[in-house]
Amino acid sequence: MYDDLALTLNAQFYRANENASDADFEAILDAAVENAFPGSIMVDDLRIAVGRGRNRYRYSLRVFKARRPVYFLPRLQLEDQIHAFILVLEIEHCIVVLRKSCANISDQLESVGHLIPPNELWSTFDDSLVEFQKLSVRNMTVSDKTLRARTLEAADLKGLVSTHAAGRSIPYFLRVREGRKLTSLSLSTSRVFDASDRVPSAAVVEWARQKIRQIGSSANRDKSFLSSFAATVDLSAVLARSNPSALLIESGRLAELLMERSARLFTVEDGVKRWLSTDLQERVLEALERVFEIGSKAENGRDFEVVGAKAELRVNKASLSIRSKSLQRIHVDIGGDVSTLQSLIVKGNLFCVCFDDPKYMYFMGQCFEDSSGVSQIESLLEMLHPHAELSRATSEKGEPFSRSQTRFKPTSVFDVVERMHAAEDFVFCDDKGIEWADHIVLNRNEGVITFIHSKHGKQSTSASKLHDVVGQGIKNLGNMFFDVDQFMSKYASKLRLDYDSTQINRKRRGREAELRPTLKALLANYGTQRRCVLACDFISKADVSAQFARVKARQPVKGHIIQLLWILSSFSHAAKEVSVEPRIYCEP
Template sequence: MIKIKLDDLNITNNAVFYKLKKSLTKKQIKEVFKDLCEAKKGKNKNVIAVRDNTRQKDVYISALVFSVEKNPVFIPEINIKEIKYSYLLLVEMNDTLVVSSLNIPNVFHKFPGKLMGYPYENISNTFAEHNPQFEKLRTQSADIINVGHHKKTIEGYELNTYDVGLNSIALALSVRTENQDLNSITLNTSRIRTNSGRIHIDNFLFWSKKIIIGINSSKKDSFLNVFAKQVEIEQILEGKLKPIGILLNLHVLEHIISESTDDNIGLFIKSADGNFTEMPLSNRKKLFSQFRKSLVIDYDSKSKGYKVHTEDYSILISILIDKLRISIPELKKCYLYSIENGPIRSLESFINKEQNFTVVFDHIEYIYTLKQLFLKQDITQNMDYFYDIMFTEDKLLDCTGEKYIQGSSIQQSDTKFQENTLLNVVENNIWDKNGHLICDDLGDEWADHISFRNSKDKDIAPEINFYISKHGDDTTGASKFHDVIGQALKNIGNIKGSNELFKLKIDGWKKSNYAKTNITKLRSDGNWNIVEKDVKEIIDNVLTVRSIYLVVSFLSKQRFIEEVKQFNSGTKKLKHIPQLIWFMLSFINSAKDNKIQPYIICKP
């Protein structure tokens, strides 16, 4: 076997950086090297160095190279073997472990108690001292209502001035520094790379030292401050944060069941004898209905854990070292089940594996989502931004119903919505009487009202407005707001629909009045021919402004502002306030991402 030396290694400036809590030991490193070789059935094992510090006194180098023989993926059946080499290089310097590797799994868990990740703020600002110009960003939203996780990649020259949105998480960055080096950072793994080709081990050590200096620099780049930052879950374990609200995003599960061919996938209950019976439809609807709401978390001093109680279910929340986990005792035997293939996985396993839930805390700026804990530092400092999109309407104070007043019902002879109903207030007090107003009441309702304004005035832009209305008793609770925001997010794509899509919608509107009454769908003057002509011109116009109005009679702006102040000052920590703020942030962020103006109209 050929003996390989450190000087034979020709590697790239590409490594993962961990903070060293304690120095590694030779015994540990040898055991890890042995385990890696055995796990991959490695051959030609070369342990090049184990904590070798002959190059530099305070730099300890450990290195392993081995080979693996396996069939080529494109010739699996014939006994032909290809040889692939793997290497692992561990460098301990300046209280940091630098890991360079090829064909080797993550080694973080191989050294329990010895390593910890560098904070997001340190890793993201590695190049802050070198006049960084951001050329590529990969981001994702941290919305509490995850109607599909919104990932996007932005490329360009000098993205430092780009508006990344209110609620974005930076996943990866490409940064050009003043010496024209192109660097990349993958934030959730702390992997840093500089494009420089293959280099000698001594050059790699020099590069690693420069990176560690950058990681520990106190300089911060203002551009990165707008992102939500990943933080350690230890903050919950240490009691610095208390979970106070949870939302289970089970729309993915509902979609799997509803879209399954010939109803061959459903929720089944496993009996004591091992047989499976389908959960009755009424029970399934009740399950999704109860878990669709935002839920308040209570601390149970007896079990020293966090619990949620719904009408029929209890949820236990466990805080592990690297994630949150939930268990639902009443659903231990509930499985996602295929008629053809049997049980797929338990409902509890599905929720925890997919991590389809978000948790908010007694500090508004924190949220657990996408399997990680995030900090949005500026959320409480920018509350004026929330207040600026909230407009008040006095007439909402008199509302006693959404479509009809309490104690009555819509009559077939009605030609308009009753006074003091929410839909009547929209038509007579909120809509500005310009253009066309339509009451949308079809099976695929996009909004309660949709208005179109085709302006010929060069100073006034054409408009498409969606009005989504919700009535209820006075509250700043999050559940009602969750419903109305969920509808808004679901229909963001429709407000940007094509001429063909709106033509189909208009054809449906023409066919009938509202809910078998004499209330016409077209609530403004004019006729459908003019509506069709104007809508086509509005959609074709690149200057058209699109807005979504959430019209809610249950929310008071003044009460909301007061309760936010009380929460932030600690005088009255109502548990639903963080959820409500994150719901609003989801709405604002999704609208802005789609070039739509978001508004909330509520009581004074």
């Protein structure tokens, strides 16, 4: 290959079909240069073999001058000239496509391969070794009363994103950092982009080969974060037990695509091209915003009617598509590359389908299954922090109290909690009256504010015991965002006094003179972490883990185990939604 090619690491990955011919690959190159100036092709290589053995690959390459219409002076019919290329690599059993400014080749690529599905594409990295910096998800709904999509960004989303009902969210864009390397994945188009300087062609081939081998050897990679989201499922298996019920054109993404590419819409009447005005284009997009109901099967017994749209939802071998005479009559011109609006929507996977079983959804050319509940088990178990000291607790507070008592009884959960936090700057007992928590803990050096809610009981996996303490924790999440004056007022009226009718001072640890400076430092520190803790001596992590393992394995469990799962999920979700870390102190 040409050694002086300098390319970015930005490519689409396809699984190769069997028996693709030279003619198939030549058709791809021919389609790519449909917007070329006549006689401008500078490089024209078709399926050139390079290397031997495991290092063998083929490449097809065309470099040419492309035409791009100038729209701001339409009467003069001007055109820009830009150099373009298409590079198709055949490596092992995959096809890798790199291109710039060439015409649409989607139809031709289907003859040689199919896009690598999202769950295989994101297996190129280990969740535990990367930082998830950006995540875009599509919710499994077509309702106009709920959020359909959302984008999240952070230094690392792991541990910050609530997995509560994450199983009904389909990731379609990721950006991850591994060390210094930044990688973006567009799962809807199977595109991988590694941020880097331009590199020579040999480095591009080696990069593509590495990605392909990562896809093929993903069995032992940690997917604890991404497995919380909706999982891919075979379309034919879904259609065997459920029928499509609603169709939604992703009109927002379609409008963005048309705008980004300066596309123009037109129709052809009696052989005459008629451009759609801005007003008509807006009407077309507006008409596509509605949710279309899917009716009964068509006459062929395979496809489905789209109610009130003179269209069909077609069932293909491994995908769904739309057939609409209205969408076929509207053409799209993107820089001289012309296709029908139907083709643009179908080839770009700009539509989704819901089924009469709501746990399924077709999106990005794949069928997904809601994995809520099971998928979040691992993240819920991470909330459980076992402490052997809790096994010695026989009560919550150690009642009855004596007037001379200066500490809680050693066999109480309260005393265990105070001993666990004996090295903190401040520990306050806020139990009884208008309370924010049973204990409030301040740690200036580590930058942590902790609210602890305690509950004692006989060891059990019962959901009812946990329900009360979870309710207390969630109710007081808002109080964790106090200011200095609020806390000092609470200290003066309550936290500096003795507990009930005892000599147990509510300020269990810390010097009064250091309280205000500590509060100011904590609240001024942008990195201060807030932590909501439930101290529950009736929960054993081993017992809960064993029961949740049965849930993951789809084995029967008692009803209270599912309730326990959802109560833990609710606590995690509520805390993370307000940027508070949830923890549960429990027995081993």
